[in-house]
Amino acid sequence: MNRLPDDALELDRQVCFALAVASRSVIGVYRPILEPLGLTHPQYLVMLALWGDVPLRFREIADMLRMDPATLSPIVKRLEHSGLIERAAVDGDERTFSLAPTEAGLALRERALDVPPAVIDRLGIPVERLMALRDELSLVIDAVDRPA
Amino acid sequence: MNRLPDDALELDRQVCFALAVASRSVIGVYRPILEPLGLTHPQYLVMLALWGDVPLRFREIADMLRMDPATLSPIVKRLEHSGLIERAAVDGDERTFSLAPTEAGLALRERALDVPPAVIDRLGIPVERLMALRDELSLVIDAVDRPA
DNA sequence: TCTTTTTCGTTTGCGCACAAACAAAATACT
DNA sequence: AGTATTTTGTTTGTGCGCAAACGAAAAAGA
Numbered sequence: 001m002n003r004l005p006d007d008a009l010e011l012d013r014q015v016c017f018a019l020a021v022a023s024r025s026v027i028g029v030y031r032p033i034l035e036p037l038g039l040t041h042p043q044y045l046v047m048l049a050l051w052g053d054v055p056l057r058f059r060e061i062a063d064m065l066r067m068d069p070a071t072l073s074p075i076v077k078r079l080e081h082s083g084l085i086e087r088a089a090v091d092g093d094e095r096t097f098s099l100a101p102t103e104a105g106l107a108l109r110e111r112a113l114d115v116p117p118a119v120i121d122r123l124g125i126p127v128e129r130l131m132a133l134r135d136e137l138s139l140v141i142d143a144v145d146r147p148a
Numbered sequence: 149m150n151r152l153p154d155d156a157l158e159l160d161r162q163v164c165f166a167l168a169v170a171s172r173s174v175i176g177v178y179r180p181i182l183e184p185l186g187l188t189h190p191q192y193l194v195m196l197a198l199w200g201d202v203p204l205r206f207r208e209i210a211d212m213l214r215m216d217p218a219t220l221s222p223i224v225k226r227l228e229h230s231g232l233i234e235r236a237a238v239d240g241d242e243r244t245f246s247l248a249p250t251e252a253g254l255a256l257r258e259r260a261l262d263v264p265p266a267v268i269d270r271l272g273i274p275v276e277r278l279m280a281l282r283d284e285l286s287l288v289i290d291a292v293d294r295p296a
Numbered sequence: 297t298c299t300t301t302t303t304c305g306t307t308t309g310c311g312c313a314c315a316a317a318c319a320a321a322a323t324a325c326t
Numbered sequence: 327a328g329t330a331t332t333t334t335g336t337t338t339g340t341g342c343g344c345a346a347a348c349g350a351a352a353a354a355g356a
Contacts, residue, residue, distance in 0.1 A: 008261070008264040008265060009196060009199070009200075009260070009261065009263075009264060010200075013193070013196045013197075013200075014282050015278050015279075015281065015282045016174060016175070016178065016189070016193075016267070017193060017196075017213070018281075018282045018285040018286055018289065019170060019171050019174050019281075019285060020171055020175065020189070020193075021213075021214050021285075021289055022167060022171070022285040022288045022289050023167050023168055023170070023171035023172075024171075024214075025214075025288065025289050025292040025293075026164060026167050026288065026292065027164070027168065028292065029292055030164065041164070041168070045161070045164075045165060045168075048157060048161045048165075049161075051157070052157075052158070052161075065165070065169075066169050066172075066173075112157070113156070113157065115157075116156040116157060117156060119164070123288070123291045123292065124291055124294065125287070125288065125291050129287075130163050131163075132284075133163065133166075133167075133284055133288065134162050134163045134166045136280075136281055136284055137166040137167060137169075137170040138166055139273070139277075140170045140173065140174065140271070140273065140281065141166065141169055141170050141173050143271045143272055143273050144173040144174065144176065144177055144270075144271065145173075146272065
C-alpha cells in the first residue's frame with residue numbers, strides 16, 4: 001500500500017500540490033474575466049452572496065464564504081469604496097451591520113451573468129463533470145470541518 | 149440544463165467557491181502539522197521538490213511548482229535564511245543558480261516523513277479517494293493549461 | 297563584431313489569508 | 327444593578343500570489 005515513507009511523501013506532493021495549483025489556476029481563469037468588472041475573485045464571491053440574498057450581516061457573509069473576519073473586513077471596505085455595496089445599521093446591535101448592493105452593485109449583476117459561461121467555456125469541462133468535482137471537493141471540506 | 153442565468157451564477161458560486169475553500173482548508177490542515185518544522189505550505193512544497201531531486205535550478209523549481217518567479221524568489225530566500233537550503237553557481241550561466249538542501253535541510257526530511265500520515269489521518273479520507281481527487285484536479289489543471 | 301532580442305531572477309505594489317491583540321457592545325452571571 | 331464573559335468587527339504583522347517594471351547576462355541576428 002502507501003505506507004512506505006517515500007511513496008507517502010510523493011503522494012502528498014501530488015495531492016496537496018494539485019489542490020493548490022488547481023485552485024490558483026481556476027482563479028487565474030476568472031481574473032481576466034472579472035477584471036473588466038473591476039472585481040477580484042474574493043470580491044466576486046461577496047457580490048455573488050449579496051446578489052442572492054439581501055441583506056446579509058457581516059458575520060453571515062463571513063460564515064457563508066468561510067472567510068476570516070480579518071480577511072473579509074478590508075474586502076468589504078473596498079467594495080464600499082467602489083460604490084457597489086453599502087452598509088446599514090442593524091437595529092438592536094451596535095456592533096454589527098448588514099450589507100446590500102447599491103444601485104451600481106445591482107447593475108453589475110447583469111454583466112456578471114456572462115462570467116460563468118465564459119469560465120466554463122474557457123475550461124472546456126462539461127457541466128456535469130464540474131458538478132462532480134464540486135461534490136468531491138465538498139467531501140474534502142466536510143472532512144476538514146469534522147472535528148479532529 | 150444550466151443555461152439559465154440564475155442557475156449558472158449559482159453553480160459558479162458552488163464550483164469556484166468549493167475549489168477555493170477546499171484548497172484553503174487543506175492547507176489549513178497542514179499548517180499546525182508543518183509549524184513545528186518551521187515550514188509554511190509553499191516552503192514545504194519547495195523542500196519536497198529538493199528532497200526528491202537535487203540539484204535543481206531556480207527556474208526548474210518554479211516550473212515544477214507552477215510558481216511565479218516573483219513568488220518563489222522570497223520563499224527561497226527565507227529557506228536559505230533558515231539554513232535549510234543553499235544556492236550554488238551554475239557553470240556557464242551567471243544569471244541563474246541551483247539549489248540543494250543543506251545538512252539541516254536533509255535532516256528535516258526525516259521529520260517530514262510524518263507529515264503525510266498526519267494529514268491523511270486528520271482528513272480521514274481513503275488513500276484511493278485522494279488519488280482519485282488528484283486525478284480529477286489534474287484534469288482541471290490541464291484544462292487551464294490548454295491554450296484558450 | 298556589434299546590435300537586438302530573449303531569458304533570468306529581483307524588486308515593488310496591491311490584494312488576499314490568517315494569527316494575535318484590541319476595543320466596544322451585548323449577554324450572562326451574581 | 328454591577329461585574330464578568332462572550333460576541334463582533336477592526337487593526338497589525340507576516341507570508342503568499344501575481345502583474346509590471348527593472349537590470350544583467352546569454353543568445354540570436356545582422
